Amino acid sequence: MWADAAIAAVKSLVMLLLALNLTVLLLWVERKGSALIQDRIGANRANIFGGILPFNLGIVNTLIADPIKMFTKEDVIPAGADKLLHFFGPFLAVFPVLVTFAAVPFGDVLVIGGREINLQVAELNVGILYVLAMPGLSVYGVVLGGWATNSRWSLLGAIRGSAQMISYEIAMGLGLIGAILVFGTLDLQAIARAQGATIWGVIPAWGIIYQPLGFLIFLVAGIAETKRVPFDLPEGESELTSGYFTEYSGSKQATYMMSDFAEIVVVSALATTLFFGAWQVPYLARDGFHFPGGFALALPQVVVVVMQVASFVLKVLILCCFQILVRWSLPRYRYDQLMDLGWKTLLPLALANVLITAIVIVLAG
Amino acid sequence: MGPVTFFLLATALVVSALTVVVHPNPVKSAMALVATLFLLAVEFVFLGAHMIAALQVIVYAGAIMVLFLFVIMLLNLSDEEAEARRRGRALFRIGAWIGGGVLAAELAALFLRVPFPAPAAPPAGYGGAESVATALFVDYALPFELTSILLLIAVIGTVVLAQRRAS
Numbered sequence: 001m002w003a004d005a006a007i008a009a010v011k012s013l014v015m016l017l018l019a020l021n022l023t024v025l026l027l028w029v030e031r032k033g034s035a036l037i038q039d040r041i042g043a044n045r046a047n048i049f050g051g052i053l054p055f056n057l058g059i060v061n062t063l064i065a066d067p068i069k070m071f072t073k074e075d076v077i078p079a080g081a082d083k084l085l086h087f088f089g090p091f092l093a094v095f096p097v098l099v100t101f102a103a104v105p106f107g108d109v110l111v112i113g114g115r116e117i118n119l120q121v122a123e124l125n126v127g128i129l130y131v132l133a134m135p136g137l138s139v140y141g142v143v144l145g146g147w148a149t150n151s152r153w154s155l156l157g158a159i160r161g162s163a164q165m166i167s168y169e170i171a172m173g174l175g176l177i178g179a180i181l182v183f184g185t186l187d188l189q190a191i192a193r194a195q196g197a198t199i200w201g202v203i204p205a206w207g208i209i210y211q212p213l214g215f216l217i218f219l220v221a222g223i224a225e226t227k228r229v230p231f232d233l234p235e236g237e238s239e240l241t242s243g244y245f246t247e248y249s250g251s252k253q254a255t256y257m258m259s260d261f262a263e264i265v266v267v268s269a270l271a272t273t274l275f276f277g278a279w280q281v282p283y284l285a286r287d288g289f290h291f292p293g294g295f296a297l298a299l300p301q302v303v304v305v306v307m308q309v310a311s312f313v314l315k316v317l318i319l320c321c322f323q324i325l326v327r328w329s330l331p332r333y334r335y336d337q338l339m340d341l342g343w344k345t346l347l348p349l350a351l352a353n354v355l356i357t358a359i360v361i362v363l364a365g
Numbered sequence: 366m367g368p369v370t371f372f373l374l375a376t377a378l379v380v381s382a383l384t385v386v387v388h389p390n391p392v393k394s395a396m397a398l399v400a401t402l403f404l405l406a407v408e409f410v411f412l413g414a415h416m417i418a419a420l421q422v423i424v425y426a427g428a429i430m431v432l433f434l435f436v437i438m439l440l441n442l443s444d445e446e447a448e449a450r451r452r453g454r455a456l457f458r459i460g461a462w463i464g465g466g467v468l469a470a471e472l473a474a475l476f477l478r479v480p481f482p483a484p485a486a487p488p489a490g491y492g493g494a495e496s497v498a499t500a501l502f503v504d505y506a507l508p509f510e511l512t513s514i515l516l517l518i519a520v521i522g523t524v525v526l527a528q529r530r531a532s
Binding site: 084130133134137144155169173 | 390393420422423426427428431434435438439493494
């Protein structure tokens with residue numbers, strides 16, 4: 001029993017560290033990436049050791065100096081604010097996003113001393129519903145954060161944010177139904193395993209092959225859920241100062257920012273799990289590679305597991321970078337355009353996707 | 366689920382449910398209701414009914430309560446207004462206390478007299494995706510479809526009412 005508890009604790013820790021580190025790393029990718037896109041140098045003022053090193057340690061500035069600065073700044077609570085809800089707002093925003101990672105499988109089974117360890121923190125048989133339910137709760141962080149500060153900008157941002165998140169949640173959920181139909185299960189680990197198969201023995205049977213439209217709908221709705229450009233109406237700094245977290249400072253503001261970045265990682269992790277083969281490496285089975293054409297390469301179990309986890313992290317990173325690329329490439333939507341996209345484009349597309357997928361599955365038997 | 370977990374959860378559940386009723390601030394009341402629904406979902410998880418728990422969070426805590434909160438915020442009912450309204454109804458309060466007291470006494474009598482046998486374990490697959498789907502789409506397919514028509518009528522009715530007021 002103690003061994004089980006220890007394994008569960010280690011798995012949770014691994015996943016939490018993975019999620020948090022990716023979140024913070026994204027901060028640097030975002031700054032340097034935006035600089036790259038806009039032909040600037042970007043965060044570069046951390047030339048520690050007085051230029052002895054041949055390279056610049058700008059990454060240190062973002063990863064260490066910046067968080068320390070943020071979390072030691074003065075915490076200002078505006079005069080008319082509701083102190084309790086002002087305090088809880090950032091937590092309600094970041095907590096549901098972080099617990100979502102519990103259901104995401106980050107590897108296949110690891111065997112240590114005859115004990116099989118499933119590399120997934122929470123083995124839920126309704127994993128997809130869980131990962132839809134949890135991020136949905138982060139809307140309370142937005143709504144309460146905006147309302148509690150008793151500021152007009154914040155309230156407007158909160159109302160925009162909640163309307164946007166609820167609208168796109170529907171498209172997101174319906175976009176995933178196609179994938180559920182294809183794999184025939186709600187269990188994320190089972191979906192990950194199913195993607196290890198190959199079509200005609202050559203193409204890896206990843207979800208995106210079966211559900212390209214589902215992936216597109218999920219990604220667009222996911223980016224809208226993260227409330228970033230081109231869907232950053234709730235923050236909209238040119239209209240609402242900073243939207244629902246206008247009246248937040250120091251560590252609370254940093255927590256809101258963190259929840260946005262954590263949501264990027266969640267969306268990437270879910271897209272990877274459902275559409276890009278989760279932890280699968282093409283042609284890699286538990287005992288090694290089995291390339292098409294009969295060529296096989298036996299590998300020790302530990303190497304296989306390490307490759308699987310690395311593959312998962314790599315895919316998540318690529319999707320994160322893609323989302324940052326989107327953020328710095330597109331202009332902001334107008335609010336009516338945003339609602340039109342959600343309700344008049346994504347929703348009918350998602351419904352059509354469900355219908356077509358269901359018909360094809362029934363016809364294919 | 367062990368008795369310790371159950372009573373911890375149940376206490377939290379009852380406290381948050383009471384907060385919904387007694388808290389003067391409507392926004393905090395609504396948030397307490399969210400907490401209640403969430404804790405109820407946790408109870409379902411402990412019963413092994415993962416599907417129902419997920420639906421509880423998605424539908425009630427995640428969607429319906431957000432709309433509640435939305436309306437409360439837009440009405441912007443402040444603490445003072447709510448307090449003033451409450452103060453003006455002393456007679457109602459006395460009546461409510463008496464009615465509530467009688468109900469509580471009846472419940473207490475019920476709990477003391479009726480024996481509670483240990484509950485049987487839930488059947489296999491209880492509250493899972495398959496059993497919920499079988500109930501909805503096989504056993505009660507007709508009522509389910511009729512309910513969806515009812516909801517559709519309500520949606521159309523809302524649109525018609527909203528349009529009439531706008532013009």
